[in-house]
Amino acid sequence: MGKITIALIGAGQRGVNYMGYALEHPDELQVVAVAEPNQQRSQKFKLQHGLSDEMCFESWEDLLTGPQLADAVLICTQDNMHYEPTMKALEAGYHVLLEKPMSPDPQECIRMGERSEQYGRVFSICHVLRYTDFFGTIKRLLNEGTIGQLMSIVHNENVAYWHQAHSFVRGNWRKTAESSPMILAKSCHDMDIILWLAGADCTNVSSFGSLSHFKKENAPEGAPQRCLDGCPVSDQCLYYAPKVYLTDDIEWPTSAISDDPSLEARTKALQEGPYGRCVYHCDNDVVDHQVVNLEFANEVTAAFTMSAFTNDCSRTLKLMGTKGEIRAAMEKNEIEVIDFETGTTKQISLENPGGHIGHGGGDFGLIRDFVKLVQQGGQGNGLTSAAQSVQSHLMAFAAERSRVDRRVVNMRDFTYDGA
Numbered sequence: 001m002g003k004i005t006i007a008l009i010g011a012g013q014r015g016v017n018y019m020g021y022a023l024e025h026p027d028e029l030q031v032v033a034v035a036e037p038n039q040q041r042s043q044k045f046k047l048q049h050g051l052s053d054e055m056c057f058e059s060w061e062d063l064l065t066g067p068q069l070a071d072a073v074l075i076c077t078q079d080n081m082h083y084e085p086t087m088k089a090l091e092a093g094y095h096v097l098l099e100k101p102m103s104p105d106p107q108e109c110i111r112m113g114e115r116s117e118q119y120g121r122v123f124s125i126c127h128v129l130r131y132t133d134f135f136g137t138i139k140r141l142l143n144e145g146t147i148g149q150l151m152s153i154v155h156n157e158n159v160a161y162w163h164q165a166h167s168f169v170r171g172n173w174r175k176t177a178e179s180s181p182m183i184l185a186k187s188c189h190d191m192d193i194i195l196w197l198a199g200a201d202c203t204n205v206s207s208f209g210s211l212s213h214f215k216k217e218n219a220p221e222g223a224p225q226r227c228l229d230g231c232p233v234s235d236q237c238l239y240y241a242p243k244v245y246l247t248d249d250i251e252w253p254t255s256a257i258s259d260d261p262s263l264e265a266r267t268k269a270l271q272e273g274p275y276g277r278c279v280y281h282c283d284n285d286v287v288d289h290q291v292v293n294l295e296f297a298n299e300v301t302a303a304f305t306m307s308a309f310t311n312d313c314s315r316t317l318k319l320m321g322t323k324g325e326i327r328a329a330m331e332k333n334e335i336e337v338i339d340f341e342t343g344t345t346k347q348i349s350l351e352n353p354g355g356h357i358g359h360g361g362g363d364f365g366l367i368r369d370f371v372k373l374v375q376q377g378g379q380g381n382g383l384t385s386a387a388q389s390v391q392s393h394l395m396a397f398a399a400e401r402s403r404v405d406r407r408v409v410n411m412r413d414f415t416y417d418g419a
């Protein structure tokens with residue numbers, strides 16, 4: 001099979017970004033249809049990919065009703081709109097690439113995994129970190145026994161204060177009920193990577209964490225509901241919206257506040273939309289810091305920390321084995337291996353280092369892998385299987401259950417029904 005065809009469901013930030021792969025690699029991937037209710041986004045995408053009017057649909061329901069239009073679909077709608085289009089697409093004969101998290105409901109995650117097996121289709125989740133040179137190199141070093149037998153993992157997700165404010169205080173992922181808890185929305189990538197590096201099933205999970213800072217008790221005196229309504233601390237506040245969104249830089253995160261990047265449209269967005277609100281007067285409820293302890297069937301243990309209170313948006317790790325240590329910092333592209341016997345430290349250089357943009361090269365690596373899998377009719381092995389993704393999502397659900405109930409969750413007994 002040569003070039004494959006794909007239809008995009010949800011031409012928002014993520015969908016448009018992934019489909020840049022088709023523009024760079026037209027011999028591998030062609031976008032043939034889109035479903036997007038926002039007319040401005042739909043029109044822009046249509047022009048980018050040379051689509052006809054008949055191939056632009058207003059919703060996923062319209063696209064998936066009727067004859068099959070492509071080999072695969074990429075589903076990039078919001079978290080709570082993943083399940084129905086995925087089930088329908090698998091049933092209709094499409095291979096599916098789905099944005100993470102699979103669903104805010106654990107039962108739906110399990111059912112999607114089962115459905116893909118039932119139909120024998122490729123069903124991959126956008127766990128982009130597995131496709132980065134950074135994590136691929138760490139996995140290879142472990143497989144080669146470079147640090148002996150792996151015993152412990154310390155993994156930090158440094159969210160960055162400004163990213164927390166944008167996405168998880170003012171933005172789309174601020175409320176558990178409307179999207180998903182932080183451990184799923186932001187850190188299901190980390191659960192997935194830890195599961196992959198540990199190399200065995202997860203057995204026990206415990207977690208603590210809270211929303212401590214971004215709430216009204218911490219609002220500066222006199223701070224209004226919106227930054228533009230005469231905030232008395234605009235000079236000192238890290239989160240004063242005009243300082244963040246009305247600069248010359250119109251890339252993400254500014255691109256998320258308005259489809260029209262003009263100063264006028266962005267100012268209007270701050271006057272009326274969610275991103276102009278004071279970060280201490282929002283309706284957010286997801287945590288701003290959380291720890292998770294994990295135990296695996298091979299006795300590897302992992303300690304994970306997610307925190308909003310960091311300068312950089314980055315991931316840092318330490319992996320401890322019987323013969324050595326790996327210390328790594330993703331955004332700096334640094335991996336060093338310390339050998340206990342020789343006492344030497346070796347710096348590993350990456351072939352394709354990447355930064356924060358495109359998740360360190362992971363975004364396009366993921367699409368490349370998915371295209372290959374579809375070309376092989378689902379017969380090959382991708383870096384991420386639906387079964388692995390279901391397990392790492394269930395680890396996140398178990399962590400949230402542990403945090404809320406203040407108890408250790410045994411994965412074998414955990415029923416995933418919210419109980």
Ligand SMILES: NC(=O)c1ccc[n+]([C@@H]2O[C@H](COP(=O)([O-])OP(=O)(O)OC[C@H]3O[C@@H](n4cnc5c(N)ncnc54)[C@H](O)[C@@H]3O)[C@@H](O)[C@H]2O)c1
Nearest residue numbers: 010011012013014035036038059060076077078079099126
């Ligand atoms: N893999 C990652 O690292 C990563 C990073 C950020 C976000 N995400 C996830 O990606 C998903 C999308 O996030 P985003 O930032 O692109 O959101 P977005 O809001 O920019 O895009 C979602 C799009 O879906 C469209 N839509 C709404 N209803 C629809 C319907 N009925 N049919 C078709 N389209 C419809 C919206 O109009 C919007 O354009 C979310 O689940 C998010 O959690 C993943």
